[in-house]
Amino acid sequence: MKYDKPFTNALQGGDKAFREMKNFSKTAPIFETSVFSFDSLEDVDAYLNGDPDLYMYSRLGNPNNRQLETRLAALESAEAAVVSSSGMAAVFAAVMGLMKAGGAVSSGTRIVTSRYLYGGTRSLFFQELVPLGFTIVEVDSELPDAVLNALNESPRDCLNILYWETVSNPGMKAADIRKLTEAAHASKPGKGETGCGLEILVDNTFLSPALFRPLEHGADAVLHSTTKYLNGHSDATGGAVLSREEVVEHARKAVINFGSQLSPFESWLTFRGLQTLPMRMERHSSNALDIATRLKELPEVYNVCYPGLDSLRDSFPLGAGGMLSFDLESSAAAGRFIRGLNMISFSPSLAGLQTTVSYPASTSHRNQSDEMLRSQGISRSTIRLSVGLEDPDDIFQDIQQALKGGEDV
Ligand SMILES: *Cc1c(COP(=O)(O)O)cnc(C)c1O
Numbered sequence: 001m002k003y004d005k006p007f008t009n010a011l012q013g014g015d016k017a018f019r020e021m022k023n024f025s026k027t028a029p030i031f032e033t034s035v036f037s038f039d040s041l042e043d044v045d046a047y048l049n050g051d052p053d054l055y056m057y058s059r060l061g062n063p064n065n066r067q068l069e070t071r072l073a074a075l076e077s078a079e080a081a082v083v084s085s086s087g088m089a090a091v092f093a094a095v096m097g098l099m100k101a102g103g104a105v106s107s108g109t110r111i112v113t114s115r116y117l118y119g120g121t122r123s124l125f126f127q128e129l130v131p132l133g134f135t136i137v138e139v140d141s142e143l144p145d146a147v148l149n150a151l152n153e154s155p156r157d158c159l160n161i162l163y164w165e166t167v168s169n170p171g172m173k174a175a176d177i178r179k180l181t182e183a184a185h186a187s188k189p190g191k192g193e194t195g196c197g198l199e200i201l202v203d204n205t206f207l208s209p210a211l212f213r214p215l216e217h218g219a220d221a222v223l224h225s226t227t228k229y230l231n232g233h234s235d236a237t238g239g240a241v242l243s244r245e246e247v248v249e250h251a252r253k254a255v256i257n258f259g260s261q262l263s264p265f266e267s268w269l270t271f272r273g274l275q276t277l278p279m280r281m282e283r284h285s286s287n288a289l290d291i292a293t294r295l296k297e298l299p300e301v302y303n304v305c306y307p308g309l310d311s312l313r314d315s316f317p318l319g320a321g322g323m324l325s326f327d328l329e330s331s332a333a334a335g336r337f338i339r340g341l342n343m344i345s346f347s348p349s350l351a352g353l354q355t356t357v358s359y360p361a362s363t364s365h366r367n368q369s370d371e372m373l374r375s376q377g378i379s380r381s382t383i384r385l386s387v388g389l390e391d392p393d394d395i396f397q398d399i400q401q402a403l404k405g406g407e408d409v
Pocket of ligand 1 (some may be wrong): 165203205224225227228239
């Protein structure tokens with residue numbers, strides 16, 4: 001079942017799983033099993049013929065995963081979804097799914113992407129996919145013209161996967177996905193020929209379907225690190241790929257064959273967290289907008305980046321999420337600031353209930369030169385804030401006292 005509104009989809013969307021009993025538990029049980037038993041060989045046949053109510057082996061499918069997948073699909077307006085053990089597993093499965101659905105091979109697949117990419121995704125592309133024969137093309141600019149040029153330079157007999165993040169991590173650059181998809185679809189290299197053409201894949205981790213649904217804006221597939229907002233409670237790692245049925249089935253094969261399935265317990269936790277997603281995103285967004293607005297007024301703070309403040313804010317009428325970044329005067333000032341925080345903890349992930357801070361130059365972007373950092377839109381004094389659900393006055397008070405060197409303000 002799919003509803004029009006995220007608030008309803010988060011609580012009621014997807015299959016009515018486990019409802020076949022007359023009187024069943026209100027919440028889903030955790031099917032913490034590696035294998036399932038069959039009553040008859042007829043049932044085995046039915047399973048192998050695709051009966052969705054039968055399961056065989058948890059690597060191939062599990063009721064908790066199915067429950068999560070159908071609800072995620074309802075939320076993202078997707079035909080289908082497959083979950084995986086991490087966001088990185090989802091990136092890989094999504095690329096494989098699009099490549100195979102398009103009838104392409106790795107040596108004929110070109111990934112055109114932004115240089116402001118999540119570090120883990122960049123590592124996957126350059127350390128794993130390049131040796132497998134993929135071509136990676138990094139575009140310097142967010143502007144549709146630059147993307148169009150990169151696509152038009154493609155050989156004709158090539159599948160192009162345009163890979164974009166709705167908001168980049170940690171540079172906090174928001175993309176105008178509709179403009180990008182319109183420009184990209186206008187290029188369509190090798191359109192209509194097997195193994196050629198264009199697929200647009202969007203990493204929607206930073207906004208979540210509660211705020212923005214790329215498939216409604218021309219994307220062909222979406223992926224998530226469910227570790228972040230979809231689960232939202234910092235207690236389970238996971239990922240998801242959402243697209244048309246054919247792509248998802250190929251992505252599912254990649255998850256099965258590479259053994260990157262989500263465990264039943266992580267799936268259950270993610271499903272539980274997901275139900276409050278729209279409510280959390282509303283509060284993350286209003287808190288972050290409030291903090292970003294106040295940070296801009298502080299003399300010690302430079303370069304406040306929050307998509308809800310910039311020219312694209314109208315693209316996100318429901319809110320621009322909880323992530324923002326800003327610069328301090330120097331790396332020493334960044335160190336003093338982080339030491340001075342009382343309530344806000346330093347933890348190099350994001351999207352949890354509590355406000356956390358991270359410092360890309362010594363975590364995700366460690367060992368990079370100043371020039372490399374700059375090329376990704378950050379510096380040695382960039383602080384990234386994952387704004388949580390606390391009272392914004394308390395969040396701001398902690399930031400202010402830490403900026404003043406830890407004294408009371
Ligand atoms: C965290 C993250 C990923 C990777 O997800 P994992 O669950 O850590 O594997 C991918 N993309 C973005 C934007 C992320 O923030």
